[in-house]
Amino acid sequence: MRRIVSSPMLRRGLAAIALLIVSVFLIDMLSDYRQSQVSSVAYLAIAAGGLSVLIGLNGQLSLGHGAFMAIGAYTVAKMLQDGKEAPMLVLLVAAVIVTALVGAIVAVAAARLQGPYVAGATLALAVAVPALAVHFRDALGGEPGLRVSSPDVPTSIDDALFFLTGTETGTSQWLATVSVACLVVTFLLLRNLSQSRVGRQWRAVRDDPVAAQLAGINLGRSRIVCFIVSAACAGLAGGLMAMVTRVAAPSGFTLILSLTLLMAVVLGGLGTLTGALIGAALLTLLPTYVTNAGSSLGLSDLQSAELAPLVLGLTTIAVVLLAPAGLVGSIAPALRRLRTPSTDTSVTTTITRGEQS
Amino acid sequence: MSRNHLRAALAASTAAVVLAGCGAGGRDASSGGDSEGGDTTGVTDTTISVGTHQPLTGVAAPGYSEINTGMKAYFDYVNEAGGIHGRKLELTVKDDGYNPTNTSKVVDELVLKDNVFAILGGLGTPTHTAVVDFLNKEEVPDLFVSSGAQLWGNDPEARPWTFGWQPDYEIEGKIMGQWIKENKPNAKVGLFLQGDELGGDGEKGLRQYVDDQIVERVEYASGNTDIGPQISKLKASGADLVVGFNTPSYTALSQLTSMKLGYDPTWIYTNVGSDPKLAGELLSTFSKGKVKGGGALDGAMTTEYIPGVGEESPWVDLWEKVWKEQGGKGELTNYRVYGMSQAYLFASALQASGKDLTRERIVDVIEKDAKNWPGPNLAPFRYSADSHLGISGMRMAEIKGLKTTPLTDVLVTDIGDAEITKDETDVAAVAPPKDGLPDVEVLK
Numbered sequence: 068m069r070r071i072v073s074s075p076m077l078r079r080g081l082a083a084i085a086l087l088i089v090s091v092f093l094i095d096m097l098s099d100y101r102q103s104q105v106s107s108v109a110y111l112a113i114a115a116g117g118l119s120v121l122i123g124l125n126g127q128l129s130l131g132h133g134a135f136m137a138i139g140a141y142t143v144a145k146m147l148q149d150g151k152e153a154p155m156l157v158l159l160v161a162a163v164i165v166t167a168l169v170g171a172i173v174a175v176a177a178a179r180l181q182g183p184y185v186a187g188a189t190l191a192l193a194v195a196v197p198a199l200a201v202h203f204r205d206a207l208g209g210e211p212g213l214r215v216s217s218p219d220v221p222t223s224i225d226d227a228l229f230f231l232t233g234t235e236t237g238t239s240q241w242l243a244t245v246s247v248a249c250l251v252v253t254f255l256l257l258r259n260l261s262q263s264r265v266g267r268q269w270r271a272v273r274d275d276p277v278a279a280q281l282a283g284i285n286l287g288r289s290r291i292v293c294f295i296v297s298a299a300c301a302g303l304a305g306g307l308m309a310m311v312t313r314v315a316a317p318s319g320f321t322l323i324l325s326l327t328l329l330m331a332v333v334l335g336g337l338g339t340l341t342g343a344l345i346g347a348a349l350l351t352l353l354p355t356y357v358t359n360a361g362s363s364l365g366l367s368d369l370q371s372a373e374l375a376p377l378v379l380g381l382t383t384i385a386v387v388l389l390a391p392a393g394l395v396g397s398i399a400p401a402l403r404r405l406r407t408p409s410t411d412t413s414v415t416t417t418i419t420r421g422e423q424s
Numbered sequence: 425m426s427r428n429h430l431r432a433a434l435a436a437s438t439a440a441v442v443l444a445g446c447g448a449g450g451r452d453a454s455s456g457g458d459s460e461g462g463d464t465t466g467v468t469d470t471t472i473s474v475g476t477h478q479p480l481t482g483v484a485a486p487g488y489s490e491i492n493t494g495m496k497a498y499f500d501y502v503n504e505a506g507g508i509h510g511r512k513l514e515l516t517v518k519d520d521g522y523n524p525t526n527t528s529k530v531v532d533e534l535v536l537k538d539n540v541f542a543i544l545g546g547l548g549t550p551t552h553t554a555v556v557d558f559l560n561k562e563e564v565p566d567l568f569v570s571s572g573a574q575l576w577g578n579d580p581e582a583r584p585w586t587f588g589w590q591p592d593y594e595i596e597g598k599i600m601g602q603w604i605k606e607n608k609p610n611a612k613v614g615l616f617l618q619g620d621e622l623g624g625d626g627e628k629g630l631r632q633y634v635d636d637q638i639v640e641r642v643e644y645a646s647g648n649t650d651i652g653p654q655i656s657k658l659k660a661s662g663a664d665l666v667v668g669f670n671t672p673s674y675t676a677l678s679q680l681t682s683m684k685l686g687y688d689p690t691w692i693y694t695n696v697g698s699d700p701k702l703a704g705e706l707l708s709t710f711s712k713g714k715v716k717g718g719g720a721l722d723g724a725m726t727t728e729y730i731p732g733v734g735e736e737s738p739w740v741d742l743w744e745k746v747w748k749e750q751g752g753k754g755e756l757t758n759y760r761v762y763g764m765s766q767a768y769l770f771a772s773a774l775q776a777s778g779k780d781l782t783r784e785r786i787v788d789v790i791e792k793d794a795k796n797w798p799g800p801n802l803a804p805f806r807y808s809a810d811s812h813l814g815i816s817g818m819r820m821a822e823i824k825g826l827k828t829t830p831l832t833d834v835l836v837t838d839i840g841d842a843e844i845t846k847d848e849t850d851v852a853a854v855a856p857p858k859d860g861l862p863d864v865e866v867l868k
Contacts, residue, residue: 100536107529201619201645210620210646211550211573212524214557239536312528314554319525355533358519367752369489372480372519 076259083255090247094240095232102243103311104351109246110307112347113253115331116340117300120257122329123338124266125293126273127177131189132301133325134196137315138166139305141200144213144315155218155245159306166302167295174294178287193325197317212316215309217242246307253300254340260296269293301328330379334386336393345394353379462782463563466541467511472774472781474544475516475534477527477551483647484522487672487702487759488547491570492517493752494743494763495545498771500750505861508774509781516540524554531555535564541783542567545589545766549573549621560585565787567773568766568814572596572696573621574839577806577813585787587807588814589766591729593622593669593694594839596818597629599727600667600692602844603820603832605633614663614689615641616654616678618670626669626694632841639663644674651681659687668693676706679720691724695818698726699758700826701733721823725831729818730765730800732758734827738855739765739800746860765800772797772862779866793867798854802834803847813839817847 094102118132139162146153146161153161173192177185200207207213220241228236228244236244260266271279272289280286309315331350335342354375361371390397466473480489492515499513507513516538518530527548534540535558542565546552549571556575559566560583568589569576576588604611613634617623623643631638640661642654655678658666666689668678675697682688697703704720731737733756743764747756774781776797777789791812795804803817817836821828834847857863 098536100532103529103532103536198645204619210618211553214553216557217561239532308525312525312554313558314524314528316524316550316554318523318550321523355529368492368517368519369480376481 075262079255079258083251086251087248090251091228091231091244094243094247095228095234097243099237099239102237102239104355105243106239106246106307106311108344108348108351109243109250110304110311111328111331111351112344113250113307114301114304115328115335115343115347116250116254116257117297117304118328119332119335119338119340119343120261120269120300121293121297122332123336124261124273125269125290127290127294128182128186129177129189129294129297130186130322130325130329131173131192131196132297132328133320133322134189134192135166135170135298135301136305136308136324137196137200137317137320138169139163139302140309140315140320141207141213141305142166142302143306143309144208144215145206147215148213154221155310158218158310159249159303162302162306163299164302166305167299170295170298170302171291173298174291177294178290189325190322193322197320200315200317200320208316210317212314212319215313215315217313218310242307242311246311249303249307250344253303254344257296257300257340265289265292330383332393334383334393336396336399339393339395339399342393342395349382350379353382461780462784464782465539465564467781470507470511471514472508472511473514473516473538473540474542474770475518475531475538475540476544477518477520477530477534477546477555479522479547479551480517480519482521482523483673484548484671486706487699487757488522490754490757490759491545491547491763491766493754494747494760495767496763497746497750497752497760498764498767501746502767502771502861504750505859508771508861509779511774511781513771513774515544520548520551522548522551524551527551528554528558531558535559535562541565541781542786544568544770545570545763547571549575552576556583556586563783565783567786567790568769570762570766572625572814574625574813575621577811578839580791580809580812583812585783587787587790587812589769590695591727591803591815591818592813592839593625593696594629595816595837596694596727597626597669598632598837598844599629599818599820599835600626601630601633602835604630604637604665604667604692608665608690609637611637611665611690612639612661612663613637614639614658614661614666616658616666616668616670616674617641617643618674619643619645622671622694622696623669626667630667644670646671646674649673649677651677652685655681655685655687658689659685663689665690665692667691668697670694670697672697672699672702673706675703675721676710679703679707680710680715683715691721693721693724693726695727695729698724698823700823700828701757702759704826719825722825724823726821726823726828727818728821728828728830729802729815730761731802732761732828737800742856742860761800768856768862769794769797769799769801772799772864775862776864776867789867793864797862797864798851798856799862800856802852803836804849804851806838811838 114136121127142162142165143158177188201209217238220236225236268284268289272286276286331346335346357375357378358371361374478492479485496515499515503512520527520530545568547570552569566586572590572593574592576586640658640663642657644651644654675693700721707715707720731740743761773786773790776793777786791807794807801815803815806813806816817834819834820831822831834852835844836847837844
């Protein structure tokens with residue numbers, strides 16, 4: 068027992084399993100609509116988590132993660148065309164592999180670039196990938212995209228979940244459960260990775276490339292690996308997104324999606340996975356909440372629709388001004404300061420910058 | 425570490441208790457939400473709640489964002505008169521920004537959270553494509569989709585809950601093609617097409633009649649605003665009659681680009697892209713005021729399937745009255761007329777369904793009876809057990825100022841090689857009832 072509790076990796080693994088079991092019950096208690104919202108938050112958080120690791124731990128700014136999501140989504144959609152079927156695990160693994168491969172190619176190019184140039188190269192990707200879908204209309208469905216049939220719940224899993232929760236598992240519940248499971252597993256892997264030797268190398272490359280190189284770290288390889296991991300997360304998110312939204316269409320993967328991911332990361336706090344989750348939840352739930360609040364206050368449909376981007380923009384400005392390290396990035400150190408008031412502030416921040424992930 | 429032990433033990437025992445409590449054993453017979461007569465979700469004794477997805481923000485918002493205000497105005501007009509069979513009509517409008525991913529989310533919200541009775545006039549081909557399977561799986565009536573794609577009506581067996589509304593782009597292309605063949609047999613025809621169903625189906629219809637007259641075809645991708653290369657290509661081909669299957673923004677862009685290049689063919693625009701008011705406004709915006717909007721499309725031709733603003737029609741008089749009494753800000757536009765026409769058809773369907781309204785009932789009634797109901801549509805609907813495609817025909821018209829003048833009778837046809845004939849029914853001649861409420865018999 069003591070050994071389990073003292074090994075961080077095992078401890079996290081156990082926590083993840085506990086979290087999974089609890090989430091199965093929690094999701095079961097939600098309405099269909101809430102379940103679909105949970106799925107949306109989960110897939111956005113997976114992509115944001117991957118991006119957060121890339122930016123926060125490795126210092127590479129990608130504006131093209133929406134394009135990787137598109138690749139994941141189209142991979143799943145293509146595998147389900149013309150009535151074809153495949154188990155969900157196969158679909159998601161395929162989405163991850165294909166995206167990781169594309170990510171590897173982009174990463175090799177991006178590893179030669181630095182700072183704003185990486186952002187520029189990935190920005191081009193975000194613009195070009197949806198256009199490809201429009202151009203290759205026969206294969207990729209053009210503007211309307213490819214329809215994705217929502218997956219059926221496997222009988223064995225339906226029975227297992229029925230034994231646990233005592234209710235039939237609907238499609239949205241199944242999707243929400245799978246999305247949350249993917250989220251927990253992804254975050255567990257990212258967390259373990261960032262706390263390992265690889266993660267320390269990523270941070271070293273971010274903080275001082277020259278020093279890292281002198282310490283024997285291969286800069287290019289470190290950047291490429293981090294980029295591939297991050298792209299693979301986006302691919303998984305894209306695959307889930309295709310199943311949850313039942314469509315893979317170019318207009319769902321515009322530059323706005325890439326910027327939304329970046330916004331989730333900035334809102335939550337660079338390099339923190341909890342922050343990515345909070346940012347994703349905020350970006351998914353806030354617009355709906357604001358729009359509905361607007362309508363119930365008597366605004367016209369048009370006005371309340373326009374209210375959502377306004378409030379989102381103002382929230383982002385407020386967070387950047389008041390909590391420049393993001394919600395989690397600013398609040399967590401503040402809480403810690405409260406607990407240990409004697410610690411010198413500057414020391415705390417440097418430590419947390421390294422520790423949070 | 426003893427504290428950690430305690431915590432672990434506590435967590436484990438809690439989990440065990442929870443699991444034990446949940447081991448639910450055998451299954452009960454599931455109890456569905458349907459009553460024996462059918463699904464009455466969204467219907468109460470005094471209200472019927474319906475929802476729609478519309479682009480209120482984003483690229484497709486100009487023009488299209490007005491459609492729901494027309495629907496709402498007519499619903500309010502009906503409610504003022506006591507509703508249909510004593511039930512008031514409630515419309516929930518959700519903005520999807522013309523993004524299929526958002527459409528999927530807002531339709532989830534409408535169906536799963538707001539529990540609407542039906543989706544009415546969901547707008548857009550890419551957007552509605554994302555939800556059509558979901559709506560049919562959930563067995564939600566998906567009525568009068570605001571798009572001319574054939575997906576909504578060509579396979580009622582696969583999509584029994586979905587009904588199209590406006591004429592599809594293929595029959596529009598056929599009717600245009602026949603008119604060109606008969607009236608401009610020597611014209612060199614160029615095609616200006618949006619790279620999706622709109623352009624593809626339109627071209628298919630046109631080629632049935634004027635395949636040998638077509639000298640050039642160009643495509644643009646929606647979102648790319650530089651169409652200089654395409655227009656240059658048309659100019660170089662010597663085409664003197666250009667048929668545009670495009671959206672309103674591209675009507676304005678094509679006019680502006682042609683002016684810049686000194687190219688002046690006769691234009692025929694699809695009904696989708698030909699609203700002279702909107703195209704004029706966009707033209708004036710895109711040219712930063714250098715081109716005056718009014719009369720920008722004078723001399724261009726288009727098609728019509730419902731009477732528009734400014735035309736002599738008792739229906740337009742009714743819409744003017746409805747908008748004056750129940751409308752919000754702004755004046756009556758063709759987009760609001762479009763929304764009101766859909767709302768009128770929906771009200772007719774509710775009227776014909778009778779007091780015992782269910783989701784199954786309204787779909788059945790529309791399939792069997794809607795082609796007989798009087799309405800603003802110039803030609804009858806094609807609804808039957810074999811087809812859920814919408815209005816069966818249209819007429820060619822010329823644009824002058826903000827109005828149109830008819831060039832032909834109302835012509836009807838169907839997809840494929842169905843013949844084009846003059847509409848023999850008198851649908852277009854029927855005036856609305858005096859009180860403006862649909863007057864149809866309850867279907868037995």
